[in-house]
Amino acid sequence: MQDPIPRLETRNLVRRYDGRLVVDDVSLSVLPGQVTCLLGPSGCGKSTTLRMIAGVEMQDAGEIWVDGKLVCDTVYRVPPERRHIGLMFQDFALFPHLRVGENVAFGLGGTADEKAARVGELLERVGLSGYDRNFPHELSGGEQQRVALARALAPRPSIMLMDEPFSGLDNRLRDGIRDQTLDILREQDTAVLLVTHEPEEAMRMADTIALMRDGRIVQQGAPYNIYNAPADRAAVSFFSDVNVVRGTVHGALAETPFGQFLAPGVPNGQAVEIVVRPQHVKLDFDRAGKGPVPTISDGTAVRGEVRRARFMGGESLVEFEMEFGGPRFKVTVPAVFLPKNGTPMWLTIRRDKCFIFPVH
Numbered sequence: 052m053q054d055p056i057p058r059l060e061t062r063n064l065v066r067r068y069d070g071r072l073v074v075d076d077v078s079l080s081v082l083p084g085q086v087t088c089l090l091g092p093s094g095c096g097k098s099t100t101l102r103m104i105a106g107v108e109m110q111d112a113g114e115i116w117v118d119g120k121l122v123c124d125t126v127y128r129v130p131p132e133r134r135h136i137g138l139m140f141q142d143f144a145l146f147p148h149l150r151v152g153e154n155v156a157f158g159l160g161g162t163a164d165e166k167a168a169r170v171g172e173l174l175e176r177v178g179l180s181g182y183d184r185n186f187p188h189e190l191s192g193g194e195q196q197r198v199a200l201a202r203a204l205a206p207r208p209s210i211m212l213m214d215e216p217f218s219g220l221d222n223r224l225r226d227g228i229r230d231q232t233l234d235i236l237r238e239q240d241t242a243v244l245l246v247t248h249e250p251e252e253a254m255r256m257a258d259t260i261a262l263m264r265d266g267r268i269v270q271q272g273a274p275y276n277i278y279n280a281p282a283d284r285a286a287v288s289f290f291s292d293v294n295v296v297r298g299t300v301h302g303a304l305a306e307t308p309f310g311q312f313l314a315p316g317v318p319n320g321q322a323v324e325i326v327v328r329p330q331h332v333k334l335d336f337d338r339a340g341k342g343p344v345p346t347i348s349d350g351t352a353v354r355g356e357v358r359r360a361r362f363m364g365g366e367s368l369v370e371f372e373m374e375f376g377g378p379r380f381k382v383t384v385p386a387v388f389l390p391k392n393g394t395p396m397w398l399t400i401r402r403d404k405c406f407i408f409p410v411h
């Protein structure tokens with residue numbers, strides 16, 4: 052079977068500001084009814100990418116395709132209003148002098164009756180039936196955001212570009228509006244490209260995550276794959292705290308204070324980093340100066356002393372000063388576990404949950 056044609060595709064987009072490369076060879080695609088999240092730290096070029104797709108900014112190189120048709124390269128350009136792209140940005144800016152209903156109807160064609168029907172349908176969908184004659188300033192922030200959502204959805208865009216659209220909302224409100232927005236977009240088979248710097252938001256919303264750093268896409272894939280098969284150390288630390296142990300490879304085995312780690316294909320003498328998340332470090336009590344016996348799945352235990360323990364709600368975070376030195380080790384325990392400062396414990400690293408990256 053042939054691969055489906057993406058609703059939206061960028062090919063090798065490049066953008067420079069004053070000679071500085073801020074978007075560097077970005078290729079992305081989004082299928083109808085799917086959400087791709089462009090995830091990365093502030094300033095990595097996410098919004099610039101979105102602005103080029105929206106057509107409000109020109110790329111220096113590369114192409115934008117919609118439904119298999121070229122809409123923009125460096126010569127040819129379909130104007131923004133003919134791209135059938137909806138926009139929803141953090142500063143959603145409703146028109147303050149227009150009533151809610153007029154705001155939602157703003158981009159709609161058709162007869163007055165058709166417009167009124169569509170406005171009524173959308174306001175009901177976002178839980179704001181009966182508010183059509185209110186002015187924006189009479190609504191709360193969350194309600195205004197829902198109006199902005201209704202306005203963006205009204206013309207049934209085939210593509211929706213969203214730039215941190217929920218970041219102005221408090222947590223509880225945000226989850227509800229986020230889920231509701233996705234439901235509506237999926238129902239309409241809209242392709243969504245969402246920009247965020249929050250890994251949780253990307254994990255929650257995306258079918259595909261494109262991890263962006265310094266203008267480049269460093270990894271692209273399903274959230275599960277990005278989380279469990281990260282491309283490099285920075286990709287691991289973007290999603291959670293990490294512990295890092297250094298080692299050197301001999302005969303495809305990395306030697307470290309925690310014992311040996313398999314390092315297939317890594318040349319002799321190569322320095323590597325073993326990266327492990329706090330939830331994948333195992334703890335054992337000290338028994339008269341002894342720890343657990345080494346095993347194949349967990350390797351050798353190393354002793355550390357508790358320096359800090361905090362209860363975080365669903366789990367406890369314990370920090371250790373390790374006998375071999377280096378930065379403190381962070382360990383999370385899914386329970387209330389608050390050992391005293393100075394308590395000796397033995398730490399092991401789960402071999403099936405750690406990542407090994409060469410140090411360059």
Ligand SMILES: Nc1ncnc2c1ncn2[C@@H]1O[C@H](COP(=O)(O)OP(=O)(O)OP(=O)(O)O)[C@@H](O)[C@H]1O
Nearest residue numbers: 068069073091092093094095096097098099100248
């Ligand atoms: N019009 C402009 N002129 C010059 N530099 C710009 C312009 N717009 C953005 N930049 C720079 O380009 C880089 C990428 O900006 P962009 O807004 O795309 O990043 P971002 O990943 O969306 O960040 P944020 O999440 O903070 O919005 C930044 O270093 C920014 O300062």
